[in-house]
Amino acid sequence: MSAACDTDNLSINLATVREQWDFAGAVDGCLAAGIHAISPWRDQIEKIGLSNAARIVESNGMRVTGLCRGGMFPASDAAGLKSAYDDNRRAVDEAAALGADCLVLVVGGLPEGSRDLPGTREMVAEGIATLLPYARANGVPLAIEPLHPMYAADRACVNTLSQALDICDVCGEGIGVAIDVYHVWWDPELDAQIARAGAKGQILAHHICDWLVPTRDLLLDRGMMGDGVIDLKRIRRLIEEAGYHGPQEVEIFSQSNWWKKPGELVLSTCIDRYRTHC
């Protein structure tokens, strides 16, 4: 088996097993399964404490392929914008402490009561530009994650790779994109935009899961690789041809299915499907 097919290049986003394990339990579970890369969420880190989490990462030689998440920049007033900025600085600090490959940015949607999508997008671009110097100073690359257009209102108003890369182009060094197949698989410009990102070394993460038919919930019904309709191998090829050969990170929110199964079974299925479908 080639290295590219083994679990060396597989990471588990800990949202995938958030109902089964806390941070320490998830790390143990991954290690037992032969997985040495993870991407935790900030609430998982907060529960155990940042220094404890960093110690567990270091002592076990885990790679942290990303910290989820910074972002949520838009707000309806100056106090809200300031609060978001402060929180994002803390997220950078945490990513640095964990030695994360990047801080994933879910940029945020419309402020309460707003219908101004273009204005909200400007707020996001400004928020990112303001945060970037602090991230650079702390050695933490920022990874803008374009989210599926069905989240434009309430989670992220950056909804295509093209849009994210336009922001990166304005910002310069220290920023790129997290490409999650769930969010971008439908994009008619996918091939061109992946190539564009790769040409500038802006692919910082590659998240995988699958799009189920039917999808029963907008947020919590993601599929395991192979159970849906995304051509994962094709997207992986595009990403590799664009020059990114880093980990594929499994990120599955699945309230009625995978979150209800034993963590060990989830991880062994991730490994199987990674080998056969990714």
Added chain:
Amino acid sequence: MSAACDTDNLSINLATVREQWDFAGAVDGCLAAGIHAISPWRDQIEKIGLSNAARIVESNGMRVTGLCRGGMFPASDAAGLKSAYDDNRRAVDEAAALGADCLVLVVGGLPEGSRDLPGTREMVAEGIATLLPYARANGVPLAIEPLHPMYAADRACVNTLSQALDICDVCGEGIGVAIDVYHVWWDPELDAQIARAGAKGQILAHHICDWLVPTRDLLLDRGMMGDGVIDLKRIRRLIEEAGYHGPQEVEIFSQSNWWKKPGELVLSTCIDRYRTHC
């Protein structure tokens, strides 16, 4: 009250009241509310019979702003493709008999078992090109309706105005787009693509409803204008600036709310919200 604010330019897509009324009942309901434009679905026409439906339309002087729907071109074998083509010819016949402004095309998603999105999109482009001469010969403009990316797998793999207009550009005369705010409001290229469509006279329909936060169902949880986050007036302005001054057509699929209310209340609410929010 200016003409642009009155119901002269309001159309009701009959899916909006499909649980309350059959075709004849819906026409009566619209007339009673002072609405003289409708857009029926083919199953509604089939139930009453095409000639009966056409007689009702004509005798009441109703404008038919579109027939929903043709499309669903992709198939996994030649027989399926032929069947889709035959059905689309019938849809053109029905649109012609009703004097509809256009036949709305919901182009279809991945064939059963397929993950080949680029190939499916080619199938759609071919299907449209094959149908177009028949539509032209019958005087029925085809209106490609780009659907929200969350329907890319199972309903329509044409997911942006840009994509639809690229198909139109290849096809030439007799084809344009139906712009439904629900499907396109998130699009970062919205302004430019509406202008592009208008410059060539390719805006054939303008559908309205709203995007609810939260959205509880991918298909059947559309909102009444004003209850969600879409900046309807802004999009209307873009469409008018692009040269389209035709009807705004209300199309709301709402299983747990509007489909449960009396048809008269739904229509009076449509009129109120059209006047205040659109």
